[in-house]
Amino acid sequence: GEDVEQSLFLSVREGDSSVINCTYTDSSSTYLYWYKQEPGAGLQLLTYIFSNMDMKQDQRLTVLLNKKDKHLSLRIADTQTGDSAIYFCAEAAGNNRKLIWGLGTSLAVNP
Amino acid sequence: DGGITQSPKYLFRKEGQNVTLSCEQNLNHDAMYWYRQDPGQGLRLIYYSQIVNDFQKGDIAEGYSVSREKKESFPLTVTSAQKNPTAFYLCASSIRSSGSSDTQYFGPGTRLTVL
Numbered sequence: 001g002e003d004v005e006q007s008l009f010l011s012v013r014e015g016d017s018s019v020i021n022c023t024y025t026d027s028s029s030t031y032l033y034w035y036k037q038e039p040g041a042g043l044q045l046l047t048y049i050f051s052n053m054d055m056k057q058d059q060r061l062t063v064l065l066n067k068k069d070k071h072l073s074l075r076i077a078d079t080q081t082g083d084s085a086i087y088f089c090a091e092a093a094g095n096n097r098k099l100i101w102g103l104g105t106s107l108a109v110n111p
Numbered sequence: 112d113g114g115i116t117q118s119p120k121y122l123f124r125k126e127g128q129n130v131t132l133s134c135e136q137n138l139n140h141d142a143m144y145w146y147r148q149d150p151g152q153g154l155r156l157i158y159y160s161q162i163v164n165d166f167q168k169g170d171i172a173e174g175y176s177v178s179r180e181k182k183e184s185f186p187l188t189v190t191s192a193q194k195n196p197t198a199f200y201l202c203a204s205s206i207r208s209s210g211s212s213d214t215q216y217f218g219p220g221t222r223l224t225v226l
Contacts, residue, residue, distance in 0.1 A: 033214070042117075042201055042217035043154075088153070092213060099215060103153040 002026045002093050006102035013110050018076040020105045022089030025070060029091040032065065034074045037086045037104070046074070046087075076107075084109045114138065115218035117202050122223045124189075124196070132187045132221045134202035143185035144203040144215060147171060154201065160185055161207075189223065197225045 003025045012018045024032070030051050035043040049056045049063045049072070056063045062075040076083055086104040093100050115136045124130045134143065145157040156169030160179040174193025179185055185204075189196045199222050203215040 031213070035217075040220075040222075042115075042219045043203075045214060045216060048214060098156070098159075101154045103151065 002091075002100045004089055004091055004100050004102040006087075006089050006105045008103065009106050009108070011108045011110060012079050014079060014081060016079055018074075018079045018083065018107055018109075020074045020076075020087050020089075020107065022072040022074075022102055023070055024072065024089075024091045024093075024100070026091060026093035026100065027067075027070065029093050031092040032063075032072050033088075033090045033092070033099070034061075034063065035088040035090065037088065039085075043088065079107075079109050081109045081111060083107060115202060115204055115216060117200075117218035117221050119221060120219065122221055124223065124225050126225055127191045129188055129190050130223065132189065132200055132202075132223070134185045134187065134218060136183055136185075136204045136218075138204060138206075138216065139182070140204035140216075141182070141207045142205045142213070143179070144205075145169075145175075145177065145185070145187045146201040146203065148199040148201055148220075157187065157200075196223055198223060 006022045031048050033048040034046040036046050037043050060077045064073045086106050088104045089102040090099045118133045142161050144159040146154040155171050157175050158177040160166035163182050166177050166179050176188045201220045202218040205213045205215045
């Protein structure tokens with residue numbers, strides 16, 4: 001069935017780049033999303049990429065999509081302590097475009 | 112300001128009581144969603160609605176009920192039949208539920224604790 005997998009934890013030093021990875025299974029996915037969740041808050045949309053694109057850049061964020069391997073990554077340049085949060089990957093799959101969610105990657109940024 | 116509001120932020124309920132969580136959006140979005148979030152389990156879809164007066168069960172609808180009488184409102188009732196209701200509940204909306212990006216936007220969430 002449809003599935004989205006992410007590593008659960010990532011720790012980086014302030015100023016370094018962070019790379020959060022995600023794999024998905026549904027080859028019919030049209031859009032893939034990255035959301036950020038800070039403690040006790042709702043999910044904030046960071047960016048999304050259409051399945052016919054390989055890369056999308058938005059300020060410090062770079063999304064890379066490898067459709068052959070069904071692999072999605074989010075790179076955060078110059079990671080700051082304010083980037084500490086849980087990052088969710090999601091794919092829009094199936095005819096009803098229901099979102100399939102990963103379990104989230106908890107990013108810890110150390111000073 | 113356009114957005115999604117959820118109230119209350121924290122809610123406490125005694126076992127055996129029904130409780131209703133509010134979700135309102137002024138984004139003129141057609142579709143609305145309710146998710147439940149538990150630690151380590153990500154987001155699970157409870158119910159969703161693509162249009163007024165219509166809604167569908169998600170993956171974990173048992174013990175929950177919803178209504179969609181107005182486009183901007185999608186309240187969720189957690190009934191006494193829900194065996195483990197303590198969780199963080201998130202409401203979302205999207206401009207439409209099929210077709211192009213259909214990006215979901217989230218409210219701030221309601222944390223429900225059953226005492």
